[in-house]
Every structure is written in structure tokens, then in C-alpha cells.
Amino acid sequence: MxxxxxxxxxxxxxxxxxxxxxxxxxxxxxxxDVAEPFEMSLAAISKHLIILTRAGLISQEKRGRVKWCKLEPDALRDASIWMQGFGQFEAIHLDAFERFLDQELSG
Amino acid sequence: MxxxxxxxxxxxxxxxxxxxxxxxxxxxxxxxDVAEPFEMSLAAISKHLIILTRAGLISQEKRGRVKWCKLEPDALRDASIWMQGFGQFEAIHLDAFERFLDQELSG
DNA sequence: GCAATCGTCAACCATTTGGTTGAATGTCTG
DNA sequence: CAGACATTCAACCAAATGGTTGACGATTGC
Structure with missing residues (x-):
């Protein structure tokens, strides 16, 4: 379970x-549009979106023939709380995150 | 990769x-001792420890016939930076804020 | 030396993941 | 209605997970 x-x-x-x-x-x-920047099939992206949906990280709403994907940050909060339980990390800086983000998006 | x-x-x-x-x-x-509280075989725990080691979350050092497991919080720190930053980024993002406002006003 | 202990390895199994292609479904548009 | 578009489904594949049991290589202690 x-x-x-x-x-x-x-x-x-x-x-x-x-x-x-x-x-x-x-x-x-x-x-x-989510799939566009990636070099893999639409079906592969669709599977990733299903996994993200099952994890509660996004929600999907179909309007007409288009299915819209929306970030649902609540699930992240629980994970974040778990991590903070380890409480021994240094201060978190936003610019550090932005470097991560750039790296992830460019790689 | x-x-x-x-x-x-x-x-x-x-x-x-x-x-x-x-x-x-x-x-x-x-x-x-790590395995003791779990209702699964030692071999299963050993595999979990290998995965944790590969992830950089722990290190293992063998002294005599005993292999000691040690927490390595650096890898967790990187993950925590990603998540914390993600939450902050979302919180301050204008579009997200506007969606929040729309939701509040309509619902 | 010999037996017990510590931990991994090997083989096996079922399930999930991460990807493909091609067909199918649903929806808009001309 | 016909065709284009958006998305998923189905079948398939390779690799990784998560677990088992049993054998094995070290190491320790009597």
C-alpha cells in the first residue's frame, strides 16, 4: 500500500x-504543449503526467479536446515537511533553487 | 543519465x-540492527541500503565483519533545496497568485 | 580448528517504469 | 460529413524495484 x-x-x-x-x-x-520541448513521444509524456497526477502533484482538467495540466503544490508540502524533520540543513536560498531550475530545464 | x-x-x-x-x-x-525492526529478510534490507548508498543518502564502512551505516545529509540537502525553492517560487509567482485570487473570488 | 555471525550474491519472481509504435476515441472546424 | 487535432490505449520491450530463499566469503569467538 x-x-x-x-x-x-x-x-x-x-x-x-x-x-x-x-x-x-x-x-x-x-x-x-507540455510535450513540445521534450524529445520523446506524446504517449511517453502522457504517462509521466499520469504519474504526476497519481502523486497529487498536478491535476488535469479536460475542456473540449484539450486537457489542461495544473500544478498542485500541496503534495509537495507534505514531502517538504518530511524533509524538514531532518532539520539539520542550512538556510535555503531562492537563488540556489533558481540555479537548480536552470540546470534542469537546460539539461 | x-x-x-x-x-x-x-x-x-x-x-x-x-x-x-x-x-x-x-x-x-x-x-x-537496521534490519531488525522490519519484517523482511536481511537481503531485502541490504538492497535498500545499496539504493540509499547509490543515492548518496548514506555511506557504509566495514569494520571487521560489521558494516556500519551512516547518514549523509548532503544529498538530502540538495533535494530539500529543490523542494523548498520550488514552494517559494510558486508562492511568489504572479500568475499563480492571480489564479489563487480568481479561485478565492469565484469560490 | 570450528561453529556461529555478518552481510552480500545469485537466481528467481511479480510489478512498475520509461520508452516505442500504431490504432482508437473524442472533439473541433471547414 | 470529412478531416485535422488532442490525447489515450494497447501491445510490446528493456530495465529497475521489491521481495524471496539458499549458498557463499569473511570474520569473530570458543
Whole structure:
């Protein structure tokens, strides 16, 4: 029986999916547009989106023939709380995260 | 090519491994002692420890016939930076804020 | 020396992941 | 209605996970 934390962390364990989440920070996106920057099939992206949805990290809403993907940051909060339980990390800086983000999106 | 972040998050996506990390917060432990509270074989725990080691979350040092497991918080720190930054980034993003406002006004 | 202990390895199994291609479904548009 | 578009489904594949049992190589202690 997989907990939410299991599926959340597992979903984050793939660079493609983390990139998708970063893209969705900007705005909601259709599946086709999510897939556009990646060099893999639409079906592969569709599977990634299913995994992200099961993990509660995004939600998908179909309007007409377009399925919109929306970031759902709540699931991340639980994972973040778990991590903070380790409490021994130095101060978190936003610019450090932005370097991560750039690296993820460019790689 | 799996980044460290990939293997770190993937390693965290299992409750047994997260429990092991929590145990190692207290002190370094031998493999047999790590396995003791779990209802699974020693070999299964050994595999979990290999995954945690590959992810950089722990290190293992053999002294005599005992292999000691030690928490290595650096890998966790990187993952934590990613998540914390993600949350902050989302919180301050204008579009996200506007969506939040729309939701509040309509619902 | 010999037996117990520590831990991994090897083989096996079922399930999931991460990808492909091609067909199918649903929806818009001309 | 016909065709284009958006997305998933189905079948397939290779590799990784998560678990088992049993054998094995070190190491320790009597």
C-alpha cells in the first residue's frame, strides 16, 4: 500500500517530471504543449503526467479536446515537511533553487 | 543519465528507506540492527541500503565483519533545496497568485 | 580448528517504469 | 460529413524495484 509520500517522492525522481513541474510553475498547459520541448513521444509524456497526477502533484482538467495540466503544490508540502524533520540543513536560498531550475530545464 | 537528484528522490520514494534514514538520524548502525525492526529478510534490507548508498543518502564502512551505516545529509540537502525553492517560487509567482485570487473570488 | 555471525550474491519472481509504435476515441472546424 | 487535432490505449520491450530463499566469503569467538 503506497502512501502519498511514496508516490510523491517517486514522481520527483525523474528529471523529465521535475522539468514538467517547473514548466507548470509559469502557467497551466495543455498536454501537447507540455510535450513540445521534450524529445520523446506524446504517449511517453502522457504517462509521466499520469504519474504526476497519481502523486497529487498536478491535476488535469479536460475542456473540449484539450486537457489542461495544473500544478498542485500541496503534495509537495507534505514531502517538504518530511524533509524538514531532518532539520539539520542550512538556510535555503531562492537563488540556489533558481540555479537548480536552470540546470534542469537546460539539461 | 540519472542525476543525483533523480536517485535521491527515487530513494526517498519508499517508506522502508525513509524509516531507515530516520533511524540513522539517531546514530550509525550495523546492517543487522537496521534490519531488525522490519519484517523482511536481511537481503531485502541490504538492497535498500545499496539504493540509499547509490543515492548518496548514506555511506557504509566495514569494520571487521560489521558494516556500519551512516547518514549523509548532503544529498538530502540538495533535494530539500529543490523542494523548498520550488514552494517559494510558486508562492511568489504572479500568475499563480492571480489564479489563487480568481479561485478565492469565484469560490 | 570450528561453529556461529555478518552481510552480500545469485537466481528467481511479480510489478512498475520509461520508452516505442500504431490504432482508437473524442472533439473541433471547414 | 470529412478531416485535422488532442490525447489515450494497447501491445510490446528493456530495465529497475521489491521481495524471496539458499549458498557463499569473511570474520569473530570458543
Amino acid at each position: 503506497k502512501t502519498t509520500l511514496d508516490s510523491t517522492f517517486a514522481a520527483l525522481g525523474d528529471a523529465t517530471r521535475r522539468s514538467i513541474l517547473a514548466m507548470l510553475l509559469e502557467d497551466d498547459m495543455a498536454v501537447t | 540519472k542525476t543525483t537528484l533523480d536517485s535521491t528522490f527515487a530513494a526517498l520514494g519508499d517508506a522502508t528507506r525513509r524509516s531507515i534514514l530516520a533511524m540513522l538520524l539517531e546514530d550509525d548502525m550495523a546492517v543487522t
